[in-house]
Each structure stands twice: as C-alpha cells, then as structure tokens.
Amino acid sequence: MPVDVLAEERRVHEDQAMILRVAVVDPLPMFRHGMMAVITAAGYGAEEIDDAVSWAAVPERRIVVLTVQTLADWTELDAICRGSAGNGVIAVLDRPEPAAYVRALRAGAVAAIPRESPPEALRAVLNAAAAGQSLIPTDALRGLTEPESDTDADRSPSPDEVAWLRQLARGDSVAEVAGRSGYSERMMFRLLRELYARLGKRNRTEALIHAQERGWL
Incomplete structure (x- = not known):
C-alpha cells in the first residue's frame, strides 16, 4: 500500500479520535433528536445514552447536554458533575431564571442555556465549552459574584x-x-x-x- 494512502488513513483515524463526543439527555425524543442534529451539524459526535453518570465518568473528553426540569434532573446534574472526570455538562434549563443558572454553574456545569434557545445559541455554547470557555448571561454572572441581597x-x-x-x-x-x-x-x-x-x-x-x-x- 502506498505511503501516502497509509498517511491518509492515519489522518482519518486521528480526526475521528479527536471528534468531541456529546451526549444528549432530554425526555422528549423529538427535542432530543433536534439537539443531536444541531450538534452533528456543528462537527461533533452526538449520542443518545441510558446512563449519563457512567458515560461522563469515562476519562475521555466528553460533554453531556442535560435538560433540567425536575428535582431528579438536578440530582443527576450533581452526580454527573461530581464524577465526570473533568468532562463538561451543559445544563438546558426549562426555567432559565438567574438562580437556576447559578445553581447549575455552582454544581459544576460548564454552561447553561434556556431550553427554548435557537440552534445557533446551542452551537455557540457548545463551541465555547469545547474550547474550554463558557458563555454566561450577565445576570447569572452577577449572581455568582454578588453577595446574597x-x-x-x-x-x-x-x-x-x-x-x-x-x-x-x-x-x-x-x-x-x-x-x-x-x-x-x-x-x-x-x-x-x-x-x-x-x-x-x-x-x-x-x-x-x-x-x-x-x-x-
């Protein structure tokens, strides 16, 4: 096999290994698949998973996009962040109040976004998280830095x-x-x-x- 073909195959395998894996956790299949389509179009590997806590605990760079609507969802967010081996969690907030942003970020989420956000907002937050950064609304940032009123x-x-x-x-x-x-x-x-x-x-x-x-x- 020619050397240039071997080099090309090696490059393809390296590119595949570098694709950031992103798991989507949401109770509605249509909404979940919509987020996965946005994530895939942005160049990431979108996945559906059964156990987000175990999936995020793998020592490999990954991101979980988790919809938070109930008390059980908040508990799952806490559990993922505690055992995520440095991986990131983006909280998709059903109630995007400043207090919810602050709660998610203090739990360990790398970012949070309203559930009704347009696709471009999800892409922006995901791209920032992939680059080791975070897009945080001003009100949420103020809530993180200001003492309780x-x-x-x-x-x-x-x-x-x-x-x-x-x-x-x-x-x-x-x-x-x-x-x-x-x-x-x-x-x-x-x-x-x-x-x-x-x-x-x-x-x-x-x-x-x-x-x-x-x-x-």
Whole structure:
C-alpha cells in the first residue's frame, strides 16, 4: 500500500479520535433528536445514552447536554458533575431564571442555556465549552459574584424549614413531616403554605424545584 494512502488513513483515524463526543439527555425524543442534529451539524459526535453518570465518568473528553426540569434532573446534574472526570455538562434549563443558572454553574456545569434557545445559541455554547470557555448571561454572572441581597436573605428558609423541604423532596408525607416536627398535620399544611408563599412559589413542586436550584436540598 502506498505511503501516502497509509498517511491518509492515519489522518482519518486521528480526526475521528479527536471528534468531541456529546451526549444528549432530554425526555422528549423529538427535542432530543433536534439537539443531536444541531450538534452533528456543528462537527461533533452526538449520542443518545441510558446512563449519563457512567458515560461522563469515562476519562475521555466528553460533554453531556442535560435538560433540567425536575428535582431528579438536578440530582443527576450533581452526580454527573461530581464524577465526570473533568468532562463538561451543559445544563438546558426549562426555567432559565438567574438562580437556576447559578445553581447549575455552582454544581459544576460548564454552561447553561434556556431550553427554548435557537440552534445557533446551542452551537455557540457548545463551541465555547469545547474550547474550554463558557458563555454566561450577565445576570447569572452577577449572581455568582454578588453577595446574597437582603431581600433574598429575608426569603430564605430557616434550618427547620429546610429540613421540612428535604423531607418532602425525599418523598415523605406532610403527616410524617408534622409528626417529626411536633405539629399537627393541619398546622404543618399551614406552615408549608406560608413557606411556599414567602418563597414566591404557588405549590410544593415549585418550592422544591426552587430549593434545589438554591442548593438548599
């Protein structure tokens, strides 16, 4: 076989080895496949995976694009970042509030992006991550660098209230939380409603997602 053919084959294998592998984790197949098409068009290797934590733990340069909508998603984000062997996570936020950006970045994500972003925004964030950089909105950057405001401090739950939220997040009933706290079930419902209102949330689900974003759970 001619030397130039061998050299060309070697170059092709090297180029394939250099392609950054990007896993997409999203509950909707159509949305997931759309992101994979954008990623592939940008020159990266897009994949669907079953276990993002194990996939990211491989000591090879990889990026996970993870949609974060529920408490379980935030837990998965934390787990990926803790065991990712230096690989990156881009959080796709269903609720792109500054606090959600800050929560994702503090957990270890290299970037975050709203779920309704156009394809070019995803490409820009992915290209930056591949280059070892991060595109961060100004509000999120400010949230990372500024101390907590007095208003936020006033709305933060007490240690007891954090304990209630943690118990609810793990699946305990209001009756069980009330029993451990020494309140009647009726009183606990009232205290929790007051807590949700103080946090600016309409119900338990919104309050728990907010608590997870804030790092209270």
